[in-house]
Amino acid sequence: xxxxxxxxxxxxxxxxxxxxxxxxxxxxxxxxxxxxxxxxxxxxxxxxxxxxxxxxxxxxxxxxxxxxxxxxxxxxxxxxxxxxxxxxxxxxxxxxxxxxxxxxxxxxxxxxxxxxxxxxxxxxxxxxxxxxxxxxxxxxxxxxxxxxxxxxxxxxxxxxxxxxxxxxxxxxxxxxxxxxxxxxxxxxxxxxxxxxxxxxxxxxxxxxxxxxxxxxxxxxxxxxxxxxxxxxxxxxxxxxxxxxxxxxxxxxxxxxxxxxxxxxxxxxxxxxxxxxxxxxxxxxxxxxxxxxxxxxxxxxxxxxxxxxxxxxxxxxxxxxxxxx
Amino acid sequence: xxxxxxxxxxxxxxxxxxxxxxxxxxxxxxxxxxxxxxxxxxxxxxxxxxxxxxxxxxxxxxxxxxxxxxxxxxxxxxxxxxxxxxxxxxxxxxxxxxxxxxxxxxxxxxxxxxxxxxxxxxxxxxxxxxxxxxxxxxxxxxxxxxxxxxxxxxxxxxxxxxxxxxxxxxxxxxxxxxxxxxxxxxxxxxxxxxxxxxxxxxxxxxxxxxxxxxxxxxxxxxxxxxxxxxxxxxxxxxxxxxxxxxxxxxxxxxxxxxxxxxxxxxxxxxxxxxxxxxxxxxxxxxxxxxxxxxxxxxxxxxxxxxxxxxxxxxxxxxxxxxxxxxxxxxxxxxxxx
Ligand SMILES: Nc1ncnc2c1ncn2[C@@H]1O[C@H](COP(=O)(O)OP(=O)(O)OP(=O)(O)O)[C@@H](O)[C@H]1O
Ligand SMILES: Nc1ncnc2c1ncn2[C@@H]1O[C@H](COP(=O)(O)OP(=O)(O)O)[C@@H](O)[C@H]1O
Ligand code: SF4
Ligand code: SF4
Ligand SMILES: [Mg+2]
Ligand SMILES: [Mg+2]
Numbered sequence: 001x002x003x004x005x006x007x008x009x010x011x012x013x014x015x016x017x018x019x020x021x022x023x024x025x026x027x028x029x030x031x032x033x034x035x036x037x038x039x040x041x042x043x044x045x046x047x048x049x050x051x052x053x054x055x056x057x058x059x060x061x062x063x064x065x066x067x068x069x070x071x072x073x074x075x076x077x078x079x080x081x082x083x084x085x086x087x088x089x090x091x092x093x094x095x096x097x098x099x100x101x102x103x104x105x106x107x108x109x110x111x112x113x114x115x116x117x118x119x120x121x122x123x124x125x126x127x128x129x130x131x132x133x134x135x136x137x138x139x140x141x142x143x144x145x146x147x148x149x150x151x152x153x154x155x156x157x158x159x160x161x162x163x164x165x166x167x168x169x170x171x172x173x174x175x176x177x178x179x180x181x182x183x184x185x186x187x188x189x190x191x192x193x194x195x196x197x198x199x200x201x202x203x204x205x206x207x208x209x210x211x212x213x214x215x216x217x218x219x220x221x222x223x224x225x226x227x228x229x230x231x232x233x234x235x236x237x238x239x240x241x242x243x244x245x246x247x248x249x250x251x252x253x254x255x256x257x258x259x260x261x262x263x264x265x266x267x268x269x270x271x272x273x274x275x276x277x278x279x280x281x282x283x284x285x286x287x288x289x290x291x292x293x294x295x296x297x298x299x300x301x302x303x304x305x306x307x308x309x310x311x312x313x314x315x316x317x318x319x320x321x322x323x324x
Numbered sequence: 325x326x327x328x329x330x331x332x333x334x335x336x337x338x339x340x341x342x343x344x345x346x347x348x349x350x351x352x353x354x355x356x357x358x359x360x361x362x363x364x365x366x367x368x369x370x371x372x373x374x375x376x377x378x379x380x381x382x383x384x385x386x387x388x389x390x391x392x393x394x395x396x397x398x399x400x401x402x403x404x405x406x407x408x409x410x411x412x413x414x415x416x417x418x419x420x421x422x423x424x425x426x427x428x429x430x431x432x433x434x435x436x437x438x439x440x441x442x443x444x445x446x447x448x449x450x451x452x453x454x455x456x457x458x459x460x461x462x463x464x465x466x467x468x469x470x471x472x473x474x475x476x477x478x479x480x481x482x483x484x485x486x487x488x489x490x491x492x493x494x495x496x497x498x499x500x501x502x503x504x505x506x507x508x509x510x511x512x513x514x515x516x517x518x519x520x521x522x523x524x525x526x527x528x529x530x531x532x533x534x535x536x537x538x539x540x541x542x543x544x545x546x547x548x549x550x551x552x553x554x555x556x557x558x559x560x561x562x563x564x565x566x567x568x569x570x571x572x573x574x575x576x577x578x579x580x581x582x583x584x585x586x587x588x589x590x591x592x593x594x595x596x597x598x599x600x601x602x603x604x605x606x607x608x609x610x611x612x613x614x615x616x617x618x619x620x621x622x623x624x625x626x627x628x629x630x631x632x633x634x635x636x637x638x639x640x641x642x643x644x645x646x647x648x649x650x651x652x653x654x655x656x657x658x659x660x661x
Contacts, residue, residue: 185532
């Protein structure tokens with residue numbers, strides 16, 4: 001059994017304009033010690049789905065299951081979730097400033113976080129642990145900097161502090177939502193390196209949400225490609241890049257800038273509204289291979305190879321020929 | 325392609341802070357922009373890209389140095405004297421959301437430059453605006469819509485249309501695609517390429533994303549802490565990287581290809597970018613450079629051709645990289661020289 005098993009997750013929000021169906025039947029597994037990358041364009045439901053799994057979506061209608069180590073996170077009560085978050089499931093968000101309290105010292109915030117879950121640890125021991133954690137994530141002179149305020153840290157350092165806090169209680173699962181999107185590439189490389197090292201050291205499973213296919217190629221074991229609230233393709237990393245099946249995956253890759261500067265092949269148009277989704281395949285309006293059936297019937301996520309699934313009506317062979 | 329359109333000569337731009345310090349945003353930059361080319365400008369946040377761009381368009385007064393456009397010095401011109409030249413140099417800004425007034429209709433937003441310069445009125449202006457909308461791939465019937473009714477990519481097209489209104493010669497694009505998803509980013513990159521060909525435009529293209537800059541640029545300038553570290557034709561910058569910072573930037577760029585990602589050299593820079601209020605003495609990269617030696621902390625390297633490079637490839641480094649040199653194993657030694 002996988003560490004986290006999400007099945008048929010559905011999340012919708014009632015808004016004055018209508019019901020936004022942000023997540024529509026999402027299923028995926030995260031294996032212990034592995035990195036699952038969730039990739040997709042903005043608005044595809046990456047954040048809403050992981051926030052729902054950790055009980056952080058407010059005012060939404062939710063259905064489906066998300067088993068973490070035997071507990072269904074969707075039906076679990078708030079106190080169970082509060083315990084799991086932090087102790088067993090660490091979380092990192094895109095904007096580290098919004099997750100750190102500006103008026104409290106960095107060290108104090110880490111100590112409070114540790115003591116909230118570990119009721120026997122002494123203040124002194126927790127402080128020592130905080131300094132160790134800061135060293136672990138590559139903050140130089142951690143002993144001195146532990147009493148700094150967040151604004152005294154650079155963006156990259158704050159993100160490393162968030163990783164330190166997320167890792168404080170040695171969680172089995174780390175959910176990182178665009179952890180490096182706001183960072184420069186050299187700092188991003190540092191932060192991704194820290195995540196990789198911690199995973200090797202502690203065997204942490206990572207769900208890495210990103211829109212950057214470069215980050216996916218660097219970090220992922222398995223990849224889920226999301227579009228309009230649902231999975232288009234799911235496969236091990238190399239299959240996503242070299243033996244992909246879904247036209248949306250192919251469209252994303254073809255949109256990337258090239259070394260030669262030759263003309264790009266963008267996906268035409270833009271994603272559909274999640275309030276009035278068309279019948280059939282959600283990608284149909286932008287797909288170069290669309291045919292009649294696509295517009296009437298939504299393709300299911302079907303097995304097309306070992307650990308490889310795709311939600312597209314095209315036959316497997318024909319489509320691979322297109323890819324190459 | 326060697327007619328100089330814009331020349332930046334030893335430009336400094338300082339900003340006062342609340343305390344006694346000043347921010348050295350642009351700290352002695354010289355470069356030329358050639359007619360018809362795309363010059364890329366890359367570097368990490370705060371290195372001075374946008375400040376330099378604003379100096380180029382004379383949206384900022386320079387602290388010292390000069391900028392000239394087609395041989396005329398513009399950095400000292402009054403607003404009035406600048407007017408005719410303002411038409412020739414347009415800027416497309418970073419944020420397609422923030423730079424459009426949400427309460428104004430797009431037709432009137434795109435028509436702004438006509439209004440400012442007193443060109444074309446009434447129906448004639450509307451017609452011109454609709455032609456521009458067509459040119460950038462917007463539906464001219466959406467003339468009366470508000471910015472909120474457009475997607476991010478469409479809003480960036482609005483910015484492009486407005487910049488094109490007065491048929492400028494030079495367009496400075498400040499992170500025009502950074503806020504966009506890849507599929508939309510590709511649409512805008514293609515649009516800019518088409519317009520360049522059709523309208524004979526020159527671009528300065530600013531981005532922190534080296535893969536985008538590589539795709540669009542003929543030449544690239546790499547900035548670090550207010551100065552240019554390396555300036556070279558695109559192929560040379562990548563094929564024969566001289567500056568350790570350029571190499572570090574290249575190696576940090578994630579590549580969307582698992583084989584390459586698994587096999588390439590990774591140079592993880594230590595530390596953070598020093599504050600722009602107090603750039604390091606000597607070479608300003610010496611606090612993080614894997615190759616730093618004692619002289620690097622003392623002597624500021626000039627931007628010049630190094631080793632056997634020709635003058636179109638300039639590097640500001642005392643110990644430039646030789647072809648094939650391995651930087652990932654280099655260790656700084658500030659005691660030795
Ligand atoms: N109006 C201003 N007043 C004071 N300081 C400024 C001002 N504009 C820019 N700076 C400072 O000047 C330096 C260069 O800023 P600039 O905006 O040019 O960077 P940039 O390279 O465009 O960065 P980014 O990639 O984040 O857009 C930074 O330290 C910045 O904080
Ligand atoms: N609280 C909310 N109320 C209404 N719609 C929401 C809410 N949160 C998210 N959405 C919508 O759900 C969709 C998915 O959002 P999100 O998961 O944040 O996307 P991303 O893949 O960029 O992380 C978007 O259309 C977004 O606008
Ligand atoms: S099902 Fe049809 S429209 Fe959808 S991705 Fe496949 S070919 Fe394209
Ligand atoms: S001058 Fe010295 S410190 Fe600066 S980049 Fe060259 S080797 Fe590094
Ligand atoms: Mg998100
Ligand atoms: Mg900028």
